[in-house]
Amino acid sequence: MPSPAAPATLPPLFADWFARRGWSPRRHQLEMVRAAEAGAHALLVAPTGGGKTLAGFLPSLIDLAERGPKPETGPGSGVHTLYLSPLKALTTDVERNLMTPIREIGLNIHVESRTGDTKQSKRQRQRDFPPDILLTTPEQLALFCAWEGARAYFADLKCVVLDEVHAIWSGKRGDLLNLGLGRLQAFAPGMRRVALSATVDDPQMIADWLSPSPLAGEGGSRSETEGGALGDALGDSLAPVQHTPHPSGSAAHLPPQGGKGVLIVKGDPGAPPVVDVLISEGRVPWAGHTGVHAIPEVYEAIKRAGMSLIFVNTRWQSEFVFQQLWAINEDDLPIALHHGSLAAEQRRKVEAAMARGDLKAVVCTSTLDLGIDWGDVDLVIQLAAPKGASRLVQRIGRANHRLDEPSRALMVPASRFEMLECQAAREAVAQNAFDWEPHHIGTLDTLAQHVMGVACSEPFRMEDLFAEVTGCGPYRALSYETFEEVVDLVATGGYALRTYERFARIVRTPDGRWKVRNQTLAQKHRMNVGAIVSAGTLNIKVAHRRGGGTGAARWSAGRKVGEAEEWYFEQLTPGDTFVFAGQVWAYQGISGTDALVTHARDADPKIPSWGGSKFPLGTSLAERVRDMIQDRDHWRVLPPDVQEWLELQEARSVIPRAGDMLVETFPKGSRHFLVAYPFEGRLAHSTLCMLLTRRLDRLGVGPLGFVVTDYSLAIWSIRPIDPADLDALFEPDMLGDDLENWLDESFMLKRTFRNCALISGLIERRQPGAEKTGRQVTFSTDLIYDVLRRHQPDHLLLRTARADAASGLLDVARLGQLLARIQGRIVHQPLDRASPFCVPVLVQIGRERVGGGSAEMILDAAAMEFSEEALVAEVMGEGR
Numbered sequence: 001m002p003s004p005a006a007p008a009t010l011p012p013l014f015a016d017w018f019a020r021r022g023w024s025p026r027r028h029q030l031e032m033v034r035a036a037e038a039g040a041h042a043l044l045v046a047p048t049g050g051g052k053t054l055a056g057f058l059p060s061l062i063d064l065a066e067r068g069p070k071p072e073t074g075p076g077s078g079v080h081t082l083y084l085s086p087l088k089a090l091t092t093d094v095e096r097n098l099m100t101p102i103r104e105i106g107l108n109i110h111v112e113s114r115t116g117d118t119k120q121s122k123r124q125r126q127r128d129f130p131p132d133i134l135l136t137t138p139e140q141l142a143l144f145c146a147w148e149g150a151r152a153y154f155a156d157l158k159c160v161v162l163d164e165v166h167a168i169w170s171g172k173r174g175d176l177l178n179l180g181l182g183r184l185q186a187f188a189p190g191m192r193r194v195a196l197s198a199t200v201d202d203p204q205m206i207a208d209w210l211s212p213s214p215l216a217g218e219g220g221s222r223s224e225t226e227g228g229a230l231g232d233a234l235g236d237s238l239a240p241v242q243h244t245p246h247p248s249g250s251a252a253h254l255p256p257q258g259g260k261g262v263l264i265v266k267g268d269p270g271a272p273p274v275v276d277v278l279i280s281e282g283r284v285p286w287a288g289h290t291g292v293h294a295i296p297e298v299y300e301a302i303k304r305a306g307m308s309l310i311f312v313n314t315r316w317q318s319e320f321v322f323q324q325l326w327a328i329n330e331d332d333l334p335i336a337l338h339h340g341s342l343a344a345e346q347r348r349k350v351e352a353a354m355a356r357g358d359l360k361a362v363v364c365t366s367t368l369d370l371g372i373d374w375g376d377v378d379l380v381i382q383l384a385a386p387k388g389a390s391r392l393v394q395r396i397g398r399a400n401h402r403l404d405e406p407s408r409a410l411m412v413p414a415s416r417f418e419m420l421e422c423q424a425a426r427e428a429v430a431q432n433a434f435d436w437e438p439h440h441i442g443t444l445d446t447l448a449q450h451v452m453g454v455a456c457s458e459p460f461r462m463e464d465l466f467a468e469v470t471g472c473g474p475y476r477a478l479s480y481e482t483f484e485e486v487v488d489l490v491a492t493g494g495y496a497l498r499t500y501e502r503f504a505r506i507v508r509t510p511d512g513r514w515k516v517r518n519q520t521l522a523q524k525h526r527m528n529v530g531a532i533v534s535a536g537t538l539n540i541k542v543a544h545r546r547g548g549g550t551g552a553a554r555w556s557a558g559r560k561v562g563e564a565e566e567w568y569f570e571q572l573t574p575g576d577t578f579v580f581a582g583q584v585w586a587y588q589g590i591s592g593t594d595a596l597v598t599h600a601r602d603a604d605p606k607i608p609s610w611g612g613s614k615f616p617l618g619t620s621l622a623e624r625v626r627d628m629i630q631d632r633d634h635w636r637v638l639p640p641d642v643q644e645w646l647e648l649q650e651a652r653s654v655i656p657r658a659g660d661m662l663v664e665t666f667p668k669g670s671r672h673f674l675v676a677y678p679f680e681g682r683l684a685h686s687t688l689c690m691l692l693t694r695r696l697d698r699l700g701v702g703p704l705g706f707v708v709t710d711y712s713l714a715i716w717s718i719r720p721i722d723p724a725d726l727d728a729l730f731e732p733d734m735l736g737d738d739l740e741n742w743l744d745e746s747f748m749l750k751r752t753f754r755n756c757a758l759i760s761g762l763i764e765r766r767q768p769g770a771e772k773t774g775r776q777v778t779f780s781t782d783l784i785y786d787v788l789r790r791h792q793p794d795h796l797l798l799r800t801a802r803a804d805a806a807s808g809l810l811d812v813a814r815l816g817q818l819l820a821r822i823q824g825r826i827v828h829q830p831l832d833r834a835s836p837f838c839v840p841v842l843v844q845i846g847r848e849r850v851g852g853g854s855a856e857m858i859l860d861a862a863a864m865e866f867s868e869e870a871l872v873a874e875v876m877g878e879g880r
Contacts, residue, residue: 011062017105028267029055032194033062035263036159041193043165043207045200046267048394048407052196053094054101056161057081057133061101063158064109064132078156082184083135084177086168088115091135094163098133109133114140117344127153138173141180142529146453146522150187157188162210165195166390169209170438172531172759175446175474178209182472183454185212193262199390201434201620207262209440209473271406273396275426277419278412279639284419286645287840287868289709290317291383291414295324298381301410302333306378307354308361311395313384315339315365319579321383322363338364341537342562366391380409385418387681387710388618389428396429415840417625417711419642421617424624433620438813442474444486445760445800446531451490452761453529455506456522459513462487487514489796493762496792497784503762520768527766533755537563540580543588543596555588555596569595593771617681617710619814625711626658626679645836652875653835654827661822663726664838666831672701672720675838677712680818683811685713688818690742691734699725707844714841723828730826732819735812743805753801754781760797839871 010018010025010033018025028046035042036059046052060081071077085091091113102109112131114123116139126134130153144150160181168174185191195210278301280294291298302308302325310325312318322337329335336350336359353359357376386392396409411426413419428434447469454460466483469475488494491514493503505521506514516522540562543555562580569590576587577600585597628634635643649655656662656677663676678685685708692715693704702718721729743749754777757763763780765772772780788795806812829835834842845866 011065013065013105014058014062017101020104026051026055026267028265029058031265032056033059035059035265036063036192039190039192041210041212041262042265043195043197043203043210043262044265044267045197045203046265047270048198048396050267050270052198052267053097053163056163056194056196057083057098060133060159060161061107061109065105065107069108070110070132076156077130078153079130079132079134080156081133081159081161082141082154082157083133083161083163084138084141085135085163086138086173087164088117088137090163091115091137095135098135111135116140138168138177138180139530139532141184142176142449142453143526145180145183145450146456146526146529148457150183150457154184154187157184157191159192159194160184162193162195164197165206165210166197166199169206170440172443172446174209174440175442176450176531178442178472178474179447179450179469182212182468185471186468199393199434201390203264203266205439207264211262211473213471213476269432273407273409273429275396275409275411275429277422277426278410280412282639283641284413284416284639285868286416286836286872287843288414289384289418290320291412292320292324293414294383294412295321296328298383298412299325299328301379301381302335302361303331305408306376307357307359308379308381309377309395310361310363310381310383311386312363312365313387315341316579317384318363318365323579325361325363333360334358335361335363338362340365341564343560346562378408380407382409382411382422384412384414385421385710386411386425387421387621389425389621390434390618392425393429393434416642416645417709417840419638420625420628421621421710423637424621424628428621428624440474442472442478443759443800443804444482444796445756447475447478447483448486448489448760448762448796449525449529449531451487452505452516452525455490455514455516456525459509459515461513485796489760489762494788494792494795494797496788496795505761524764524767525761527768528758528761528764531759533758537565538569538590538593538595539563540585540597541594543598553591555591555598557591557594557596561585561597564595617679619680622679622681623658626656629655630658648875649836653831653837654829656827659821660825660827661730661818662827662829662837664829664831664835665721665723666833666835667720668716668834671716671718673714673716673834673838673842674721675712675714675835675841677837678818678822679711680814681710681811682708684815684818685709687811687815689713689715691738692729694738694742695729695734696721705845707841709841709844712837712841714838714845723830726826726828727824730819730822732816732823735816735819739812743802749798749801749805750782750785752805753785753797756797756800756804757781757784760800762797834871834875836875839868839875842866842871843868 009015010030015025028044029051032042032044032055044052044055046055064080067076067080083091083094085094092115095111095113098111101107102111110131111133112122112126113135114126115137144154147153162168162177168177181193185193193210193212195206197206200206278294278297280297285293298310302310310321312321318337318339322335325335334353336353338347338350350359350362354362380396382392382395386395392409392411396407411422413422450469451465454465462484466478466480469483470478487506491504491506491508492498493500497503505517505525507517508514516525539557539560541557541560544558545554546556561583564580569587574588577584578587579585580597584600586600588596588598590596629646635646638646646655653664654662661676661678663674665672665674667673678688689706689708693706696704696715696717699722700719701721704715704717706713706715708714754763758765758777758781762784763777765777785798788798792798843866
């Protein structure tokens with residue numbers, strides 16, 4: 001182990017390369033080398049542009065340079081370092097960048113990437129002749145774990161590098177990834193784990209997730225002497241992770257194996273970013289969420305900058321903004337579009353053009369969030385509020401990509417509430433404050449998939465695999481009884497399904513081990529690995545008329561332009577027009593898994609938007625907004641019209657304190673409105689409204705409807721809501737019977753069960769020579785769901801589906817925190833008309849509406865009555 005006083009140095013070969021480039025190795029890069037020399041796992045948290053990727057690979061490059069000629073077979077001939085990235089595009093980018101030092105230093109190191117796009121011939125070659133460094137994705141790791149011979153293939157593995165770990169660790173992909181790491185650690189006990197990230201609020205939480213616990217029988221926790229010596233040797237900036245032993249006290253839950261903890265290496269901060277907020281023509285709209293009002297100014301900013309990335313939060317918004325920019329692109333600027341539903345070929349063309357510097361701007365979603373160095377990006381524009389400080393920091397980091405020079409970013413708020421959010425995010429970035437991460441417990445459908453993968457690779461003993469699984473961060477608290485239930489799910493499908501042979505995927509051998517039942521099932525499993533379950537999608541293909549027939553039969557499918565969810569096309573009839581991939585298309589019908597479209601003659605689409613997922617408003621950012629609203633001194637940093645808006649709210653209604661929740665009630669036309677301001681995001685607000693409308697319906701206030709934004713919710717009824725009922729309405733007990741009854745009546749659990757069934761492998765979407773459509777998968781899972789509800793309501797997958805719905809589609813945990821926070825702190829303000837704060841949510845009426853209670857309300861005049869102009873005039877008292 002190096003002496004605490006010994007300065008970190010690079011071997012001459014590498015030191016000379018840095019010198020030739022005019023660089024000096026950064027402190028955190030040298031500390032990563034020292035961590036490797038000490039044999040420690042490491043988490044590197046360093047700002048974008050600080051050479052994180054090189055820091056992660058540097059110990060491996062040094063080790064490989066000193067290795068000498070690689071043997072063709074036998075010990076030492078396998079993969080030395082495995083790199084895992086959440087994005088396929090990132091592996092390609094890293095391969096290109098990693099080859100620069102290898103080529104310039106003259107190292108004999110073989111690097112290859114492997115993703116879902118890699119040709120089969122290359123994959124086979126990689127099995128026969130493993131590269132020294134293999135760059136791949138978590139899904140490919142799950143596939144590796146299901147290989148026969150995986151143990152021998154990875155026997156030489158020395159290091160795993162996890163890039164952009166913040167983007168993956170806390171979900172099901174992270175669970176599957178961590179289980180894969182546990183497998184690799186069993187294959188190569190000396191393997192080091194290295195994780196890289198720029199945006200982490202709580203590094204220790206991720207380090208604890210990264211850390212392997214000792215396997216059963218290895219025993220012994222790390223002593224203070226061991227941890228102290230290791231920390232002293234590697235410097236003050238390396239913080240050893242503290243672990244809380246599992247209550248059982250079993251060896252499987254003790255701190256990291258061999259006394260090796262995870263050391264947190266913190267990079268020096270870079271130059272603070274320059275973040276401006278665009279105020280279009282000196283005014284901020286009262287309502288809106290697209291930022292369309294500022295498109296001309298955004299266009300001018302693009303013209304002034306070198307290359308710009310325009311980030312938006314949804315795929316349909318990227319399509320909308322791209323069209324708006326092209327409509328005013330009188331200078332014929334090369335502007336491109338990039339989002340996850342475009343065809344891979346089109347995305348690669350855009351990425352290649354970016355790398356060459358051929359583009360002036362790219363409108364994009366989270367597909368370009370992560371650490372890809374696309375060249376000379378000069379400016380990042382966040383169009384509409386970012387919804388999270390960590391996301392904003394990540395996106396800002398795409399500009400400049402040099403640690404010692406500031407990145408430039410421009411935020412464009414779409415409304416006055418978004419102005420508050422943008423200012424809060426701007427201040428969070430300045431304070432280097434990231435979004436809080438909730439504690440995550442490993443999911444059981446993901447574990448079931450891993451169990452099947454292990455059985456496809458080699459027979460396993462229950463006790464051995466349990467020890468391996470509970471050594472993985474997300475599963476440290478897993479009980480043996482629950483693990484047995486997971487294995488039984490893979491072996492029989494569970495009690496209610498065990499009579500059906502199709503659900504029996506693994507069998508027990510005479511010596512007590514479990515193995516895959518046959519090679520056909522193993523092949524099916526390998527075709528379906530992964531924890532990403534997108535909604536059922538159809539290929540969007542350009543159609544060509546082929547003569548007779550009716551409907552889709554008149555057309556043949558041509559080139560693919562992208563994919564979209566099946567439900568989107570279910571609302572269209574042939575001839576309807578919509579926007580996709582920056583163009584207007586006419587829908588002609590569905591043939592198999594293809595949605596057939598033709599170029600539309602009409603430039604104005606009937607369906608102006610195609611939906612994508614929406615980010616929730618971050619908890620920490622929401623708290624900052626609530627604090628800002630209550631602090632009059634803080635208002636001074638806001639534009640004059642936003643200050644006037646807040647002052648008018650104070651005069652007409654109430655400015656709530658940060659811990660209170662304001663509830664306003666007022667009549668409007670023939671309806672009575674309740675508007676509340678929880679600031680907890682659309683998911684939590686939608687769930688709250690569903691439950692509130694059930695309660696209000698029981699109170700007999702008449703037909704109900706509601707709309708929500710990230711900041712507020714509005715419910716309307718025929719009869720007024722009694723103020724005396726307000727405290728009871730918001731009682732936390734609504735998360736009991738009301739929630740259960742709603743879930744039982746809704747289709748939500750069927751949708752989440754479908755995903756759990758796919759991830760666990762109970763149902764396969766892809767099969768040799770065929771692929772089930774989303775409709776076929778849904779039909780199969782609905783049948784199984786109904787059987788389980790009747791005969792085994794406590795089935796593992798039903799429990800998992802309920803937990804998923806609560807955390808994902810409903811945000812029940814956040815809603816529970818809200819209801820607890822506002823107990824005794826509801827501020828009711830009766831009004832004779834809408835307040836200034838009401839305008840953004842009331843504008844949504846007529847744009848999007850969800851019915852609740854006993855009936856939907858038909859609002860024929862909504863477009864006029866609830867237009868922004870009419871509402872602002874009412875709030876200002878005009879025409880009264």
